[in-house]
Amino acid sequence: MSWIDVGALDDIPLRGARIVKTKAGCVALFRTDEAEVFATSNTCAHKNGPLAEGIVHGKQVTCPLHNWVYSLETGEAQGADEGHIATYPVKLEAGRILLDAASIEARSAA
């Protein structure tokens, strides 16, 4: 894995999100708890809604356009909706957020 420092943990508000631009499109970083961050594709499988603008609750996010709910751990759509978004390895070190560049590369290659 090749970890890239994308920013400070405190740049994301608690229960909020920010995006990171990549060649393969935007990755959304969700801060679900004081020291818990998930990274997923920012794009809803339904109508491409920007997931980083959704409300973050528990370890889930709800798409701002049509209320699809995704698990941030698995990327699976919840409830009756069927769909999947990519998830990416992310880790926290000394208040910094590190994203695995390799997995994002892999996605753009795929």
Next chain:
Amino acid sequence: MNDVMEPPVQTFLRVAEVWVPEGDRLIHKAGDYGSMEGFASASVRESFAKGEGLPGTAWAEGRPVVLKSFDGSYFKRTQAAHDAGLTSAVAIPIFAGKVLKAVLVVLCGGDATHKGAIEIWKDQGDVLMLDDGYYGEAKDFEWVSQHTHFMYGQGLPGAVWAANMPILMRDLGQGYAFVRADSAGKAGLKTGLGLPIPMPDDKSMVLTLLSSPGTPIAHRFEIWDARAEAVGASKKAVLIDGICAKEGPLWAQQNPPVDPPTVGAWQGPVGQVLGSGLPHVHSDATGLPAGYSTMVGLPVYRETELAYVVAWYL
């Protein structure tokens, strides 16, 4: 109890109407005029400034006012009242603290069998003296009343004064406070409703309505307790006493009372009084107990809190 009520030949109170302050005038809010359409239409377009007419006088003086005759008085609707056979009136201002909420006016007709009493008793320091009253044809009783006073806690007026709450008494002729019992019995006065009338100057007065079966003030009386001390914080009231010619006594038979009738604000006619804090005159049978077609509900304030609701039905 009798299921059939003899329709009264004539009721003691012919008209009840509610006037409420709007700006610097009292305007007509509601009224029950029976079939007196002329007087009704003369009334609904009327309004009174402070000190003007009967309602305005009650407002200005901050106390109940009895008008035994309209001729030559400040009464404004004299002609219409004459035409409707009305001869006298009592105006009762309802104050919440120093704020006038409304004036209830009741009007009476005059005929030879017309017995009943509306009395106003005034706090004279240590005794209650009759301030004024309207007795119809119960002249002896009127004379006795003028020469009676009540100590704290004594008789219906004294009890209301001491308990600071409305009280209902049955069978006034059966020894209700010495001197008056006898003449009350002779006058046929049977049921008495007494209520405290707080005045804006912190003095208190007691209003009593004494009803005879022949020309009744009402066939049904109710007293509802709305004090937070009794019902908690929510705006509601429980029936604590009542008498009904059809249903008999209207009070809880158990001690402590189990599930007494309760109304919430805006629920039914009594609820209107509770909700609005104003007197309510209900002139159709909808929502009233079976067999009744009119109801007058009156709020009783302690300071600025609506403490009780009294209601009478015909």
Next chain:
Amino acid sequence: MEKLVVIGAGMASGRLLEHLFDAAPEKFEVTLFNAEPRGNYNRIMLSPVLSGEKTYEEIVTHDDAWYAQHKVTTRFGERVSGIDRARKVVTSPNGDVPYDKLIIATGSDPFIIPFPGHDLPGVVAYRDLEDTNAMVKASSVRGAHAVVIGGGLLGLEAAAGLRLRGMEVTVLHNTGHLMDRQLDETAGYLLQKDLERRGIKVITKATTKTIAGDGKVEKVTFEDGSEIPADIVVMAVGIRPSCSLGTEAGLEMGRAIKVDAQMRSSDPDILCVGECLEFDGNLFGLVAPLYDQAKVAAKTLLGEDDAFKMRELSTKLKVTGCDLFSAGDFADGPNREDIVFRDPKRGVYKRLVIEDDRLVGAVMYGDTADANWFFGLIKDGTDIEEMRETLIYGPAFQGGGGATADPLAAVAALPPEAEICGCNGVCKGDILKSIAGGATTLDDVKAQTKASASCGTCTGLVEQVLAVTLGDGFAMPTEKPVCNCTDLTHEDVRRLIKSQELKSQPAVWQNLAWKTPNGCPTCRPAINYYLLADWPLEYQDDGQSRFVNERNHANIQKDGTYSVMPRMWGGMTTPDELIAVAQAAKKYDAAVKVTGGMRIDLLGIKKEDLPAIWADLNAAGMVSGHAYTKGLRTVKTCVGSDWCRFGTQDSTGLGIKLEKRLWGSWTPHKVKLGVSGCPRNCAEATCKDIGIICVDSGYQIGVGGAAGMDVKEVERLVDVATEEEVIEWVVAFMQMYRENAKYLDRAYKWLNKVGLDWVKEVLADPAERQALVARFDISQSVYQKDPWAERAVPSEAVKFQPLADLTQEAAQ
């Protein structure tokens, strides 16, 4: 038929006979003896009869017709002389009566202290109608004096009644405070003051020596030589079981006739009910256990199983105007702890006695509203540890479940005449009739009676009537909870946020037992709104609990871009503003649309450009139009009297004033205003949440209009004469809506629930209006700020940019 003989026509035996005739009308042939020359009456109501507040006829529980109907042979005014158990016969001077089963319900005798002179004429007990009539007679002499010996329940009721009858009354009590068996010292003191206030003299620690008089009572003397005049002396010091018949018949006796839990004496054919029996070492004086005994005895007679159980007792004093309640045990004890509440101004005293985290006693004086709740806690032995701190404040402070009395109980207590549906004048009786006719659902009732068919405010009430009447036959559609995170409704949550002073989201989640760690997209925006509306100064608005539009202060479009709409006060703009809008549109490549709300919408703005376009618009003096909020949107106006030949008032000017006052405020749902300069209504004010129509004489304020999925005309709130009044009423209405409505209820929906009448009544009070306006202004001191300007500064603008851009790095 079996022969049943009942000795004593009191409250217990009356109830017993009712149970018996209900269950098996033909099983027993009943003979009823009573030493008093009358049948069953409600003895506990003798006090109001004494005072004149009730009549004897009103307290009769069973009249001659009832006895005739049930073929009861009545032997009233006849004292039974003995029981011959061997022959199974009750003996009486007027003829013996054989029995198969016998009920002894002889009650109690008043206890007479044998002071010298206790047998003088004019000394009475207070036990039956004879005593009551003797007192009434004594009171008929003007200025007569009464002395009541005994400051217990009965004595005080006698004293109050005699005072009402006009007598000069003195109460003598031998201990230090009144009602010492039910009250503690403080409550006894408050009671004494209340009684003294109504002219009753009270002497405690009285040392009565004699009752004296020449041929009849004249005075009472004391050990210290003093004396008081007395025309009547009422001895109300207590009662003792009247059970000599049992002793003479050789039944097993304690202090009274001993019975088992089936109410059988040592002779299984002889049962007892009431004050003449002893069960498990206890005697009984209050009515509730007597009724229990009557029920059990009836079952025993019918051969059914039942057992009498002791239960906690409570007392209320029947003195008009005295609020007193006492229940349980409140003696001091080593493991006992007191909670005391006093409010000297209101004359309120409450004391709770706790033992092992259980409430064991309660005394209340002056405020008995929560008496039944406390009594329930005592009776059920509820563990009160968790609510100990707030226990004394009653159920309203306990939050959550059980916070309020069961609303169904209140509905059940409504008389049939109670109006349920105000719109269509439908009373409970009508609904009951339709239910009796087969209606089982809300729709059935609605179709048959029109109840809840108009405004729908009473829907819940109609459902409760159905639930009360049909019981399990009707599944109550419970008010929907906010979301799956909680079982509480929006109304519950709003109420609890206020009453428990919850001022943060974690406080709400914790105290209201949220099932999820931090809510969901449904409850978070609602809770965020309730908190900021109720605690504007304390609560910090949480952007992460807002939908995207309110968080980003622009409307998201389907392609993820945003629309930006600056405010144009009352629809007025200037050439400079238009130039700034045009330049911004060009700079950020926006589509331009004129809206129905008299503003200009710039569509297709990228998120990262938002702070920049806001800065440009701010520079031209423009602020956010809040086209994206649950808050004030636009105030639509016509040109008004300045330009229009029909205009009656300056509608544009008023619209601008209203908009400048209201903008920035958050509301449960969006709020649109309209101000039309004349009844031609060019500003379409009659379908706005708040619409003002100017007329020659002033302004008509209407509320609750809508032109969305529902189209609704406003209803008139009030007519006023001046612009100042319009502003005051509109602001007060806004604040009332803010404080009371459910999140996402437009004004018309809220009005449907609470009723315009209620809103009118509240707002009609100038003091209420001013208080609402004051609270609105407090909120505006925090929230009337341009959100665009706050976010157009560099430190905030950066948050609208991507956290990182890896497209560059990846290229390297």
